[in-house]
Amino acid sequence: MGIHSLMNRRFKKPSTHVDYSQRPNFIKRHPEASVWRTDITYLELRPGTWVYLGSVYEPKVHRVLAFKISRQMDATLVVNTLNQALEDFKKPVFVHSDMGSQYTSIEVETLLERHQITHSYI
Numbered sequence: 001m002g003i004h005s006l007m008n009r010r011f012k013k014p015s016t017h018v019d020y021s022q023r024p025n026f027i028k029r030h031p032e033a034s035v036w037r038t039d040i041t042y043l044e045l046r047p048g049t050w051v052y053l054g055s056v057y058e059p060k061v062h063r064v065l066a067f068k069i070s071r072q073m074d075a076t077l078v079v080n081t082l083n084q085a086l087e088d089f090k091k092p093v094f095v096h097s098d099m100g101s102q103y104t105s106i107e108v109e110t111l112l113e114r115h116q117i118t119h120s121y122i
Helices: 075-088 106-114
Strands: 035-046 049-058 063-070 094-097 118-121
Touching (some): 035 075, 049 075, 063 075, 075 106, 106 118
Parallel strands (some): 094 118
Antiparallel strands (some): 035 049, 049 063
C-alpha cells in the first residue's frame, strides 16, 4: 500500500550565553503580590528559519496578557511585549523571568524601573 514512516531529524535551536549571577527571588517572599511571568519561545518556521515569541502571562487569572513575534531574540522583543501589556493592564508588583541576556539587559531593567516594577529571576 506504499505506507512508510517519516523520520524527522532532530533540530538544534539557537542558543545564547548568560551570566547566572545570584539574585533573590522576591516572589517567594511576597506570594500575595501581583506577578507577570514572561518568556521567549523558539518557533522554527522551516528548517533553519526561526522566529521568537515573547509573551507576558498573568498566572492568577491564567491569561496571556501580551505577545509579540520577532525574527530577533533580543531585548527589543521583551520591551515591546512588556509595553503592550503595560498599555492594556494594571502594572504588577513583580515581573518574573529567567536570567537570559534579553531580560537582564539595560533596556528591560530601565523599563521596569521607570514603572516601579521589581524584577524577579528564577
